Amino acid sequence: MKRIDRICVVLMLMLLFAAPCAAEMLDLSALGEIEEAQAFEEELPQKEWTYPISYELLKTSDYIVLANRESLLDEDYVPDDLTKDLSCRKISYDPIQMRQTAADALCALFDAAEKDGIYLYAHSGYRSYRTQKTMYNNRLEKNNGKDDGVVAYPGSSDHQTGLGIDVINKAGIGKKFTEAFGETKQGKWLAENCWDYGFILRYQKDKEDITGIIYEPWHLRYVGVQVAQYMRDNNLCLEEFTEEWKEAVAEYEAAER
Numbered sequence: 063m064k065r066i067d068r069i070c071v072v073l074m075l076m077l078l079f080a081a082p083c084a085a086e087m088l089d090l091s092a093l094g095e096i097e098e099a100q101a102f103e104e105e106l107p108q109k110e111w112t113y114p115i116s117y118e119l120l121k122t123s124d125y126i127v128l129a130n131r132e133s134l135l136d137e138d139y140v141p142d143d144l145t146k147d148l149s150c151r152k153i154s155y156d157p158i159q160m161r162q163t164a165a166d167a168l169c170a171l172f173d174a175a176e177k178d179g180i181y182l183y184a185h186s187g188y189r190s191y192r193t194q195k196t197m198y199n200n201r202l203e204k205n206n207g208k209d210d211g212v213v214a215y216p217g218s219s220d221h222q223t224g225l226g227i228d229v230i231n232k233a234g235i236g237k238k239f240t241e242a243f244g245e246t247k248q249g250k251w252l253a254e255n256c257w258d259y260g261f262i263l264r265y266q267k268d269k270e271d272i273t274g275i276i277y278e279p280w281h282l283r284y285v286g287v288q289v290a291q292y293m294r295d296n297n298l299c300l301e302e303f304t305e306e307w308k309e310a311v312a313e314y315e316a317a318e319r
């Protein structure tokens with residue numbers, strides 16, 4: 063055989079042996095892929111989760127708790143991670159308590175404000191059910207037994223969550239809180255920046271009908287950064303957000319069954 067013929071024979075032999083092997087490999091890998099896809103499909107729930115906040119966060123975060131007249135906190139609900147006292151600037155002779163994560167976030171917020179030349183003061187944080195009840199009864203007494211909405215009904219106060227905090231400026235020290243705070247440099251800075259530190263303005267002016275509470279530009283509430291930014295971007299108050307996510311979860315879980 064000529065050299066060229068020999069090369070041809072070798073090539074043909076190679077093809078004869080190699081082709082079935084390659085085919086076998088192809089088949090095997092294809093089979094593997096199908097099995098993988100099937101396993102993945104079985105893991106997937108029936109309905110796709112499309113809500114912008116993860117299902118897991120909504121089901122596990124206790125920073126999104128809603129406290130209002132319709133959704134009362136338990137008489138003996140006390141968060142188990144309260145700080146002894148806030149470490150950031152405050153105006154109070156008594157210790158101010160908050161849940162640890164919220165307290166840390168507040169310090170970060172105050173630090174950021176200071177960098178912009180804004181000086182903020184924490185005024186009151188966690189309030190127990192019992193304290194709220196005393197405040198509420200005192201208010202009723204002063205107001206001839208009528209609830210004027212100024213002091214929250216026991217169990218409905220955002221302060222009992224340990225995630226709410228009243229923040230004021232230097233000019234507000236020792237004075238009654240008024241909505242004019244929202245027009246101050248400090249109030250405007252808060253309304254603009256609190257979201258990026260996980261806080262929302264819990265009681266906004268255009269949501270009074272829904273929250274049932276007057277506009278309080280000084281009352282911040284920690285919910286976590288992702289939720290706070292989502293609420294800001296979609297102009298939702300906590301009541302609206304709660305209704306929205308609960309509906310998404312209910313739909314998803316109904317479809318899963």
Ligand SMILES: [Zn+2]
Pocket residue numbers: 221226227228280281
């Ligand atoms: Zn407050």
